[in-house]
Amino acid sequence: xxxxxxxxxxxxxxxxxxxxxxxxxxxxxxxxxxxxxxxxxxxxxxxxxxxxxxxxxxxxxxxxxxxxxxxxxxxxxxxxxxxxxxxxxxxxxxxxxxxxxxxxxxxxxxx
DNA sequence: TGGGTGACTAAGT
DNA sequence: CACTTAGCCACCC
Numbered sequence: 001x002x003x004x005x006x007x008x009x010x011x012x013x014x015x016x017x018x019x020x021x022x023x024x025x026x027x028x029x030x031x032x033x034x035x036x037x038x039x040x041x042x043x044x045x046x047x048x049x050x051x052x053x054x055x056x057x058x059x060x061x062x063x064x065x066x067x068x069x070x071x072x073x074x075x076x077x078x079x080x081x082x083x084x085x086x087x088x089x090x091x092x093x094x095x096x097x098x099x100x101x102x103x104x105x106x107x108x109x110x111x
Numbered sequence: 112t113g114g115g116t117g118a119c120t121a122a123g124t
Numbered sequence: 125c126a127c128t129t130a131g132c133c134a135c136c137c
Contacts, residue, residue: 009134028119032133040119042134048118049135056118067118074118090125 009035010046016104017051020058022081024102025095027062034104064094 012035020026028040044067047056057074060066064086066074071092078085084096 032119037133038120039133039135041117041132042119044118045116045133045135046118051118059118061118062120070118 009037009039009042010050013043013046014050014054017047017054017056017059019104020055020102022055022058023083023100025058025060025083025097025100026102027060027097029062030103031059060095064097065092066095 013031016026016031016034028043029038031043032039040062043059047054047059047067051059055077056067057070057077060074061068065071066078075093077083078095084099086094086096088094
């Protein structure tokens with residue numbers, strides 16, 4: 001059973017991910033920051049283990065890049081939710097953090 | 112209890 | 125602009 005009923009770091013991470021509205025994204029560092037920690041890696045670890053049942057694609061890296069190794073799967077979700085993307089001419093796509101970036105307490109205030 | 116690990120980040124080359 | 129190095133912190137076995 002998922003530890004979502006506890007007060008663990010994991011449970012808080014999952015709760016934040018659930019709070020991210022469709023079409024919006026948060027960086028690992030921001031999620032950790034909400035928890036009062038800089039454990040961006042721990043957030044990724046938690047997502048890797050328990051995020052499979054959550055909107056893991058709404059949590060991305062600081063540079064706007066999708067989760068390593070899951071870029072294809074994430075892209076399908078972004079297109080399905082109309083997430084603001086930035087198509088680079090040379091490299092792979094990335095998320096438009098300026099438009100899609102979201103934070104608890106800032107409802108719809110992307111601009 | 113302790114060591115190794117990773118869906119990370121920022122800075123340097 | 126792309127790749128490498130070092131620092132981070134919580135989780136798992």
